[in-house]
Amino acid sequence: MDESRPIFIQIAEQVENDIIDGVLREDEQIPSTNEFATFFRINPATALKGVNRLVDDGIVAKRRGIGMFVTPGARDRLIERRRADFATEYIRPLIIEAEKLGIDIDELAGLLRAERIQS
Amino acid sequence: MTRTVVRASGLTKRYGSFTAVDAVDFTLEENRIYGLLGRNGAGKTTVMQMLTGQIFPNDGELEVFGRTPAEHADVLRRLCFIAESQRYPDAFNAAHVLKAAPWFFENWDAAFADRLVHDFRLPLKRYIKKLSRGQLSAVGVIVGLASRAPLTFFDEPYLGLDAVARQIFYDRLLEDYTEHPRTIVLSTHLIDEVANLLEHLLIIDQGRILLDRDADEVRGSATTVAGGRAAVESFVADRAVIGREGLGGLASVTIDGRLDRADRVRAAELGLELAPVSLQQLIVHLTGADLRAGTTEQEVAA
Numbered sequence: 001m002d003e004s005r006p007i008f009i010q011i012a013e014q015v016e017n018d019i020i021d022g023v024l025r026e027d028e029q030i031p032s033t034n035e036f037a038t039f040f041r042i043n044p045a046t047a048l049k050g051v052n053r054l055v056d057d058g059i060v061a062k063r064r065g066i067g068m069f070v071t072p073g074a075r076d077r078l079i080e081r082r083r084a085d086f087a088t089e090y091i092r093p094l095i096i097e098a099e100k101l102g103i104d105i106d107e108l109a110g111l112l113r114a115e116r117i118q119s
Numbered sequence: 120m121t122r123t124v125v126r127a128s129g130l131t132k133r134y135g136s137f138t139a140v141d142a143v144d145f146t147l148e149e150n151r152i153y154g155l156l157g158r159n160g161a162g163k164t165t166v167m168q169m170l171t172g173q174i175f176p177n178d179g180e181l182e183v184f185g186r187t188p189a190e191h192a193d194v195l196r197r198l199c200f201i202a203e204s205q206r207y208p209d210a211f212n213a214a215h216v217l218k219a220a221p222w223f224f225e226n227w228d229a230a231f232a233d234r235l236v237h238d239f240r241l242p243l244k245r246y247i248k249k250l251s252r253g254q255l256s257a258v259g260v261i262v263g264l265a266s267r268a269p270l271t272f273f274d275e276p277y278l279g280l281d282a283v284a285r286q287i288f289y290d291r292l293l294e295d296y297t298e299h300p301r302t303i304v305l306s307t308h309l310i311d312e313v314a315n316l317l318e319h320l321l322i323i324d325q326g327r328i329l330l331d332r333d334a335d336e337v338r339g340s341a342t343t344v345a346g347g348r349a350a351v352e353s354f355v356a357d358r359a360v361i362g363r364e365g366l367g368g369l370a371s372v373t374i375d376g377r378l379d380r381a382d383r384v385r386a387a388e389l390g391l392e393l394a395p396v397s398l399q400q401l402i403v404h405l406t407g408a409d410l411r412a413g414t415t416e417q418e419v420a421a
Binding site: 007008034044088 | 151152289290293294296297298315316317318334335338339380384387388390395
């Protein structure tokens, strides 16, 4: 767990990543609050907050007496939201660092292409 | 609906001219894990001794399960207090302690206690006074966990316990708590080890409550900003500063309050390093003010 951000947000992001990666599919059940708590060694109330955040965002929904399930269309909505944040989260810091090092935009584009071929 | 288990208002304990606990107000809600944190001599143990009816307050109101704890057997039966150096009768071995425990704790789970004895590799037949410091701590931890008391206090329970044994304690505590929720108060100096287990924090210093907040609110609520002095100063200008250090042209300032995305971008543009402040570091900042007093860099937030 990363110290700089609230753990419940990290729990929510973990589930979101699993949905985006296809580890958790739509209509599939996510782990229970207690399972999250014992696995990540965190307070169950913290785990519950993370799950509730996903419920508020419409990513998972409760089925009474059974548990929490990934909602239909959750993956598309998550990807759309992540794309919207991509520029500020990733591109902006990249450009700041590139400017510091005197890498212009064409060189940066070249570096991105070269890196992509390698990976 | 959560029920209030402990309600203290104006709670005060004096020893002669020394005020160990100074008119504190707080409540403990049912089925939460609390961290009671602070430096040595801050008043943590005194608070817990009052809550468990071992000593009487000089002033203030105190209700535990709706009544004064002292001399009310129905309240005391629901409490378990594990002290840093728990004393046992000389002729006892660990098996005797575990055999006697159900007389005091109505929710005692003997099978759980047996499992913990195995986990901690506690020799049952050895006299208590022949046990190592860590084994003695294990006896207390086992009693505290297997008691399943509705209100359980662990006061620095693990002197001498090695890292593996402490991890066993945290894991069993969390597993058992998820199955049998109860109110737990954990007082410890190993703050970073337990930080993620806690739901709510009470930080006490010089007999007063310095902070009474949910752990999730506190976690990541402070950041250390480091870099060139001028850039750091302009970044922290209108923020609450809780710590400040400097070396030549470099400054490292700890601020209270979360940073948003725009703040992070601005910090990057100024060439500043942002580092999260762990709960333990935050407490050092909040309660260690007098340590750094007298240095020119000293500044405490209002």
